[in-house]
Amino acid sequence: MVRPDEYVPTNYLSVLIMVIVGFIFGLGGLIFGSFVRPRFYYKEKLVPYECGNEPSGLPWQKIAIRYYPIAILFAVFDVELGLIYPWTVGFSGLTSTGFLVMIGFLLVLLLGLVYDLKKGILDWHRR
């Protein structure tokens, strides 16, 4: 094993190259297109689309708060997923305590989800 102060993750080099290649692929298409595509701009073309009407007001307007709980719930369950994954990989080395604690963890989270569903957080229609 390599000493940690000399460790360089070389097998991730290909992922990095893939990111760069993907970025260059998109950018290259845009740059290549910029040589051939036409440019006839006028005001009507640059106005945001609103089914033919003149746009009314700013597009950035207050939206329903119902979307925000989804973001919070997603964060909660993502942390949960992050904790499940090492558990699944190290499954065969777990003692019964290690096994049961995750079952308990999942049940507590399920309890939280059931609470939210009972309270109608995710119901789109107001009760």
Add this chain to the structure above:
Amino acid sequence: MRLSPTYLLFKDLVTGLLITLRTFFRKPVTVRYPHEKVQVFPSFRGRHAMVVDPETGKPRCVACLKCSVVCPSRCIKIEYEVDEKTGERRLREYILEALRCVYCGYCEEVCPVGAIVLTEWFEYSGRCREDLIFNLEKLVQNWKEHVAKWDKEFYENKYWVLKGVPLKLKPAPRRMGLVVKIKGVKVDG
């Protein structure tokens, strides 16, 4: 939540998938228009034409204005002049906006002399609006093109009656009157 077996086994979803799969192996109904042509039904109503009298070579229209009155989209405009002595109307111009026409066929039905007709010709288009506003000249031209397509002396269609055609060549009357019997009296409905 329903817990019936049909719901749990996604029966309705699978049925839908099978229907589309069955259609996948069917012959497509598409007609690739410029390459193949559609069979036009005999009652099809297409481009307008003004019937020309074969003997005199003049349009048959007598400027009675029935068509322009009956037209639901009001696309017919007729200009005429009245002969002072005889009181006879003479057609000066007949303008028909095909862009506004709804192809209802009232004009040809109401015409007492069978002058304005809707032909079976559907392949017509124009580069600008003026191309599809027919005046008398264009309407007569349409009729001539239409007649040229047929090798018969006269074109006849069982859905409209051309004046001057021998009676025996005409098809049977279009609408049979509904016979209603009321206490032995025959009434045509």
Add this chain to the structure above:
Amino acid sequence: MARPLFMSIFLLLFLALFLLLFRQKKVVYQFLVYLVMMVLLGIVYLFLGSEFLMAFQIIVYAGAILVMFLFFLYLYPEEEFKIQDMRNSTLIKTLIPSLLFVITLILILFTFDVREYEASASVYSVKELAKLIYNQYPLAIFLLAFILTYPMIAIYLLMKGSESDD
């Protein structure tokens, strides 16, 4: 040989991103810089030898918690998310937190005692990590479960509050 080079690059990048972060006028751009920093932090974890921590960092911090921030952009119209212009404030004020962060990072990266490596070798494999966490600290996991239910209850209170406003 290659590693101090990479680490120096990361440090410089963090410093530059911190300066960039405080000199943005709009919240969106601040947010974008912050996103880049989060991903970069994941790559630093990778260089420290923990692949799983990188994935966790990107999935949870860059992927989930920052999305929560981003939803705020949707919740507020433009007039409200334009923040105070910080470019006129003194540079030193903005430098203090960034320098604090970078110094902490230097302490972590360059004062690593190689003799401790044998003791901490287990953390480098996810399997060993799982054994360590779940067998020896079950109470902490259970506590975390209860902590994670707090936001779920908080959502209800939030929704209730917003509905009574209308």
Add this chain to the structure above:
Amino acid sequence: MVSNNLFLEILLILIKIAVVLGIVLLHAAYTVYAERKIIGRMQARLGPTEVGPYGLLQPIADLLKLLTKEDIIPLEAERLIFLVAPLIVLTFAIVNLSVIPFHPSFIIADVNIGILLILAGASLAVYGIILGGWSSGSKYSLLGGLRSAAQVLSYEIPLGMSLAGVILAAESFKLSDIVNHQAQSFFGMNAIPQILGFIVFLICAFAETNRAPFDLPEAESELVAGYVTEYSGFRMGMFFLAEYISIYVMSLLIVHCYFGGWTLPGWLLTIFPPLKFVPAPLILLIKVYFFVFLFIWVRATYPRYRFDQLMSMCWKILIPVSLLNFLIVAFLKRGGF
């Protein structure tokens, strides 16, 4: 760490990437053609016929059209973010390909946390959608981006949850390990013992790629084109290219995680021995083609979901079911099965 060696290594990686990208992009381009053709036939139409024989040159014509179209940036848009958003989506769609094995010995990046990298890429690609919708300066884009973000985020959880069952069975994040584990297991594929997880994963795959019946972000009838409303030319093309690449990524994931990748189950080989001589890439290709066909088939069949139905299906049905699947797998494995 010899520099000469590193250079050769980079060259090798670049060749591998070129091969994979070439194959996948060609497939993605012709999936557009196949989709139009198949959906056409399923609606008793013909689909594209005019460009080239049987319309086979249609994707090339589409690409040329997209490249030569005018690139319009709305006046009210946040310029920089508007420009970057499609690049983010396309880049992370392409990066996902790097950890998927195409052959027992052909993989671009053989890393220990393969599946996690795909999930990380998916969670970063969401930013392209959200920021693209937000920065366009159009109300349709804003709503489309918001809906899309909520949808993709929600369905990432049951997706990850059902994947946890697969990872638990193989105890590894590597896709090649998962495939090998399935080949040695009793059923030969994960889809039979983890049928619940498979169904959940399939539904989530449709939702993650924004395909019908979950194409809410692009709902033409209510939101014009969702977050791509203001995009034009090659930028719009990038969003669609990313969508078609992610169809392939999802199909490959389904095949690797639930249908044994390039292997055939042992019981099938005992019933019908000549199948042993089928080459591994062909097996993979046929399985992947089936799932790509399924993506198109479903699009031709089902109507679109309503947004509240979509959300409640995710949180009320899919997440509990995927949890149940995970617990079943965990208890079975603990019990020694």
